Amino acid sequence: MTQLLPAPTGLAGTLAIPGDKSISHRAVMLGAISQGATQIHHFLAGEDCLRTLQAFRKLGVQIEQAQDEVLIHGQGWAGLHATNHPLQMGNSGTTTRLMMGLLAGRPFASQMIGDASLQKRPMKRVTEPLKAFGGQVRLSPAGTLPATITGQILHPATVELQVASAQVKSALILAALQADGPSTIIEKLPTRNHTELMLRQFGADITTASDQRTITVHPAPHLQGQTVTVPGDISSAAFFLVAGAIVPHSQITLTGVNLNPTRTGILNVLQQMGAQLTVTEYPSASEPIGDLTIQSSSLKPINLGPVDIPAVIDELPLVALLAACAQGTSKITGASELRVKETDRIATVSAELRKLGVQVTELPDGMIITGRPHWTIKNTQLDSHGDHRIGMMLAIAALKADRPLALGHADAVAVSYPEFFTDLARFRKKA
Numbered sequence: 001m002t003q004l005l006p007a008p009t010g011l012a013g014t015l016a017i018p019g020d021k022s023i024s025h026r027a028v029m030l031g032a033i034s035q036g037a038t039q040i041h042h043f044l045a046g047e048d049c050l051r052t053l054q055a056f057r058k059l060g061v062q063i064e065q066a067q068d069e070v071l072i073h074g075q076g077w078a079g080l081h082a083t084n085h086p087l088q089m090g091n092s093g094t095t096t097r098l099m100m101g102l103l104a105g106r107p108f109a110s111q112m113i114g115d116a117s118l119q120k121r122p123m124k125r126v127t128e129p130l131k132a133f134g135g136q137v138r139l140s141p142a143g144t145l146p147a148t149i150t151g152q153i154l155h156p157a158t159v160e161l162q163v164a165s166a167q168v169k170s171a172l173i174l175a176a177l178q179a180d181g182p183s184t185i186i187e188k189l190p191t192r193n194h195t196e197l198m199l200r201q202f203g204a205d206i207t208t209a210s211d212q213r214t215i216t217v218h219p220a221p222h223l224q225g226q227t228v229t230v231p232g233d234i235s236s237a238a239f240f241l242v243a244g245a246i247v248p249h250s251q252i253t254l255t256g257v258n259l260n261p262t263r264t265g266i267l268n269v270l271q272q273m274g275a276q277l278t279v280t281e282y283p284s285a286s287e288p289i290g291d292l293t294i295q296s297s298s299l300k301p302i303n304l305g306p307v308d309i310p311a312v313i314d315e316l317p318l319v320a321l322l323a324a325c326a327q328g329t330s331k332i333t334g335a336s337e338l339r340v341k342e343t344d345r346i347a348t349v350s351a352e353l354r355k356l357g358v359q360v361t362e363l364p365d366g367m368i369i370t371g372r373p374h375w376t377i378k379n380t381q382l383d384s385h386g387d388h389r390i391g392m393m394l395a396i397a398a399l400k401a402d403r404p405l406a407l408g409h410a411d412a413v414a415v416s417y418p419e420f421f422t423d424l425a426r427f428r429k430k431a
């Protein structure tokens with residue numbers, strides 16, 4: 001149990017945001033399959049990204065790591081070797097799904113296992129389209145981990161994805177790189193494009209059509225190691241953006257944040273809800289980056305539908321919190337993907353916000369939330385349900401409560417943000 005305290009006099013300060021989780025995973029993966037050294041600066045040393053790093057060590061790649069500095073001694077695709085032990089994916093869907101595509105084309109068999117949450121998450125979304133390339137993955141009868149990937153010679157394919165998922169897209173891209181001709185992947189909706197951007201830096205020939213959802217991948221037998229500086233994670237910055245918006249008398253600045261438009265849905269949501277937000281973008285080579293300043297704001301309700309979801313998928317628990325503080329009724333639909341994250345986030349967000357006295361109606365693919373500037377707390381014992389993003393959202397919600405609250409399973413935050421509670425404490429003004 002961790003005690004959560006209300007914010008008595010508002011929040012203030014400036015924070016450099018830790019590295020992006022999605023980009024850190026990809027930097028390790030691309031470094032591991034490339035020739036020569038890959039240096040990663042500002043790596044996110046959270047539990048999930050460390051799972052990726054450990055998995056490649058198990059596969060024989062030499063990797064040095066000290067906090068947020070990583071050095072990978074890549075020996076190309078052929079530098080990966082079979083291991084007798086199952087690869088432990090922990091809580092990380094990204095590691096699991098991307099590595100399925102990557103390992104599908106290696107000339108050996110691999111096994112993957114995961115924690116209780118990951119073992120429930122759907123994997124057929126990757127293994128079914130992988131079949132078009134010749135990929136062979138055996139799953140449990142429920143279509144989940146444990147998985148056995150039997151590496152094959154892969155062939156080019158054209159696949160149209162049934163689910164809007166950057167993890168599925170990236171898995172197929174990593175398989176397509178190993179095929180013996182160009183492949184085409186057509187997304188349902190555009191999703192985060194970090195894999196495509198970083199692959200170009202490592203020397204791959206990969207193009208995205210003007211519709212933003214048709215991707216052509218050419219074989220890439222030789223990728224070249226690079227230096228990658230990981231930008232700050234907008235999904236981590238989002239917790240403090242929301243804190244600054246909902247706690248009266250606050251002003252918060254977050255620096256070095258990734259502003260890739262496939263990820264900035266939370267900024268559009270804040271602006272639409274009437275938050276006072278300033279975005280300062282500065283020049284950068286590949287991934288856009290900038291600083292964000294937020295001030296306390298009175299919030300209007302919002303309506304989000306299917307096309308809005310991919311760019312804000314991981315921030316939807318925070319959107320629910322913003323809605324809980326807004327004057328009026330908000331609606332989120334087209335977000336059934338939330339049901340297959342670390343927890344069923346529609347169920348866990350609804351259950352926890354109700355403890356705070358917020359009126360929430362669950363929909364199969366979203367939520368209807370009626371907000372109020374002041375809540376009538378019904379239950380002070382909150383729980384992350386072992387889901388990092390739920391835990392952090394509740395810690396932000398607690399800043400607005402009129403009494404201390406308790407958070408069960410608070411240690412889950414280490415999955416994506418080990419320093420979360422320390423960083424949050426920095427914004428508390430002295431009373």
Ligand SMILES: O=C(O)C1=C[C@@H](OP(=O)(O)O)[C@@H](O)[C@H](O)C1
Pocket residue numbers: 021022023094164165166167168170192313314337
């Ligand atoms: O590709 C990635 O790095 C991610 C993609 C998203 O998952 P889906 O692809 O399942 O939507 C997101 O929720 C996850 O946190 C990270």
Ligand SMILES: C=C(OP(=O)(O)O)C(=O)O
Pocket residue numbers: 048091092093094095314341342389416
């Ligand atoms: C869904 C998430 O991650 P993953 O799918 O990698 O477990 C997340 O970080 O919110």
